[in-house]
Amino acid sequence: MGRMKFLCDAERCIECNGCVTACKNENEVPWGVNRRRVVTMNDGVPGERSISVACMHCSDAPCMAVCPTNCFYKTEEGVVLHDKDLCIGCGYCFFACPFGAPQFPNGPAAFGDRGKMDKCTFCAGGPEETGSKAEYEKYGSNRIAEGKLPACAEMCSTKALLAGDSSTVSDIFRDRVLRRGKGLEAWGWMTAYGSGDQQREQKREREGQK
Amino acid sequence: MKAKSLISVLVLVAGSIGLSACGEVPQVTTYEQGKYQGKADAQPWDNPTFKGDKAAWEKAVKNRARNQHEYNRIQ
């Protein structure tokens, strides 16, 4: 299996915000905290396009790199998670993230203790016992451990937002692109996967390691 | 680099002394640069649903992902 990835197909995203409320519903994220949001460009004029953005679970995640308490970790499936017990809410990750994924809740509600960072977990919970109350309160649902995918993508109204093993996601997307007879237009692809050059370089690295 | 080691020292100090009076749990144990410092997390297949069977979990997730591909049901 490859890594877990999100991909938003801008040709299909209609900015319905289903992903946003699916996330709120599944993880009971409080008002003001948006693990996922939909961004629209060229609003109201021809060329208008929307994409749904959350943590992209970067291969080389800037948040991990800058965290002063090293509270981030990456699972074997490529999901970037963090330990809220260590987070000091400094906001470096927010500064470093190219997608604005880290959120900083305010107030005493869940997720909110001392403004600890909260972000999309790919519905994979966090470092507490799988499926426990503690895990749910701190990190939200752990669908991945149930063999399910993130609620946002599973409920996307037009199946624009795809999630899962990157090879499966790219198979689905490739199928569509072929039918459309148009080029690669997935927003965020370059950032998440890198350009062809970078990919080839990574491949060489991997093969060199073997 | 300098500023960074300063931070880690501060965090250590704060964790062990500064906040103990407030009844706060120390947050940082041993700091190791560049390495995850938090609690260990279980693998997604290490639970009663999958009983440690990674292949079964992978199959489940793959099947689930196919739901996003409406061409599987519509030609």
Next chain:
Amino acid sequence: MLTKKAAVAAGAGRRLRNAAARIVGQTMDRRAFLKRSGLGVGAGAIATQLPYNLIGSAEAANTAEKRTGSGNEEVRRTICTHCSVGCAADAVVKNGVWVRQEAVFDSPINLGAHCAKGAALREHGHGEHRLKYPMKLVDGKYQKISWEQALNEVGDRLLKIREESGPDATYWIGSSKHNNEQAYLLRKFVSFWGTNNCDHQARICHSTTVAGVANTWGYGAMTNSYNDMQNAKAALYIGSNAAEAHPVSMLHLLHAKENGCKVVVVDPRFTRTAAKGDYYVRIRSGTDIPFIWGMLYHIFQNGWEDKAYIQARVYGLDKVKEEVMKWTPDKVTEVTGIPEEQVFKTAEILAKNRPSTVVWCMGQTQHTVGNANVRAMCILQLVLGNVGVSGGGTNIFRGHDNVQGATDVGPNPDSLPGYYGLAAGSWKHWASVWGVDYEWIKGRYVSQAMMEKSGITVSRWIDGVLENNELIDQDSNLRAVVYWGHAPNSQTRGAEMVEAMMKLDTLVVIDPYPSATAAMAAMVRKDGVYLLPASTQFETYGSCTASNRSIQWREKVIEPLFESKPDHTIMYAFAKKFGFADELVKNIKLEKDAQGWDEPNIEDILREINRGTWTIGYTGQSPERLKLHMKNMHTFDVKTLKAVGGPCDGEYFGLPWPCFGTPEMKHPGTPNLYDTSKHVMDGGGNFRANFGVERNGESLLAEDGSASKGADLQMGYPEFDHVLLKKLGWWDELTEAEKVAAEGKNWKTDPSGGIIRVAMKNHGCHPFGNAKARALVWNFPDPVPLHREPIYSPRPDLVEKYPTHDDKMAFWRLPTLYKSLQTKVKDISREYPLVMTSGRLVEYEGGGEETRSNPWLAELQQEMFCEVNPKDANDQGIRNGDYMWVESPTKARLKVRAQVTPRVGPGTVFLPFHFSGWWQGEDMLKYYPDGAAPIVRGEAINTATTYGYDPVTMMQETKTTLCRVMKA
């Protein structure tokens, strides 16, 4: 540096800059705009969140110890209640609490997909902002009362009014959010009360469609389905913003587009649907007919019409063509503002990519020419030979989750369930189905005349209160109104509505979220208002009909929250009070609920619907068959909706009506209406013979060879009755028992279903006959659809050329103004120069109280706003994000945020219609019952909308009126 890896840091910085540049460098979008302007609202809302944050609800649920894998979880399948697409959702319930919501990938309708509203359904398990117990207005404040007191006081007041002023002095506004069984029971309930003064949302949503389309070819419903749109090669959206109003339908459309379907969007506004289209045409609001005639002009000029189809299946097109050919391109451009090449290109796309389909919604229907608009669309599709064809048809997207069902069997002022009308024969048919005496029902009414006279419509109930008594066509003015699942802010002329509310004797609101009505009433009254908490559809069970006529079954997810009761339980409680409880449930079992209330059994109600609704084929959909479909969703093909193998083999999903005959006849339902390429027992059909067999010597029946596949009669034929069956020599195919039942009856009134069985099963014929579609609807005010300027038109020059209708007296019991008003306000556009139009937002539904009470949705749209073009904004000195006033000719003023955007053209402003809770600049929070105000409140556009009604159905004009704007 604080980073550990310098290389990564540089990369991250670059990416951040790039991303920021990409996002910030563009025009500001609606949400960014609202986020910036709506901080105050958000902050206030956080406080309201506290009672039911995660910990609270998790503890209440007592489930969070282990969220997964535990034994006592149950999954209940339900259907989203927020639009007519009919998205299935699975509710995971633990210890009686709705703990999770899962996608139903098996559903052939939504394949697991949801929009913002559907993905937020589980909030209904919280319902923190609902009305929690019965309340009564005492000295201007709402006070808690018991159910017993509420039923007694409301009952006594209504009975007193009935005694003093007759049953017609009450008005019953039912709901398209009731399930079929509740909607049906309410029509029966109101009939036993003795009035036809009842209505529901369909009046102000698609009544013009239902009337216009049914009068063209038989049934007033979406001909095909969302799924079937995948077969279209071109799609025209006109007056529909499906991406926001029916988001999951876009799954099917975008799939079609990916496979080559060309998508054209015609709208005054560059909608999110337009953003997904291939071609966008901006039209002046209210000029649909000139645009459609403009297209037909090119179609006729280029010989693109389907001549064989027209010859065999269309009546009266010559007359239409005469009118069309008057609409030369210059005239079309003059009226619509659309350049000729765009009209031509749209026509060409539709003509050269057949089958092509059309989609319309309220942009077509809510006009003073609504019925003519929709008929023009039907004519366009007939000319192109697109009706009765997979991939073609008129895909009319309905609004509420069960508005189709409530239209079919619910509280309509002009008809008993199943479009039977109100004639004596119809009453006798239903009286026998209900098992009650016709004479007894008649005795409940003032007279037989009132029993057969259509009631007042929901769009005009305020005039039923306010109009001079001599001018209304019933004895008394309205003295009591019961709002039973309907928003007040969805009706026009809100400023006059509060006057009507003030004048009423009694106002009763039965709703999970009665607060908009409650607040408006409390603003102008001190007493005489009662609020009764109803349950949502997640707290009861029953069937609902999606836009494509598929019927789905909802399981009960949770028990009624707080002190709420399901609507049918409340109906029965009032029936007891009113003294017709036994008659109401003659064929219906009663069950005791947890509090000992009597609850009529929903399955029994559906079986009663099955036994009576032959006209539109609501007879085959027994509860058992529907439940089987819900269990076997995965066996249905997504494109055809047909089950392949399995227990439902050969049936269409949800047995889309007409599903003729008894359930035992096993009709599979009809996926696409009037489709002659299929056998009638496989869902095929043809146009309905509902308008006689000839007109002025010309046959109305279809030509030879145009019958449905395999029919024994391969020609046009009239509808079946006992006489025709005997003439054809088929009478003896009835059983002896069927013969007794069918003697003297037609296919619609034969209670055995025998006539239908013989015609369909034995002979492959359609029970409703085989006729031509009518391009010329001679019984309507404009038999050929004519352009008529809106009453409040921005173009006085065109008002002279294309004036509206003459005034009408006693129309749905009320005098109705057209020309006299139009003449009076002809030049008002000098003072009110901008066209004011309205529409939907994806996060909210209808009047919006329910969805604005859902924090997951409310957070996304925190303020009422007005879209205004940069030119108009600059002319008035209005900056983006400012408060602005929108004032209409009624002098009502709305204080809203300005969203300056080219989404609307110069000269037009757009406001969403889901808001309420502000009144002309003032927050109405203090008028709400404590704890039952929605999170987000704002000005209701309908506070300011003006007079104007369709001359057939009394549809209100909401899409074209005038206003002026200024900086607040």
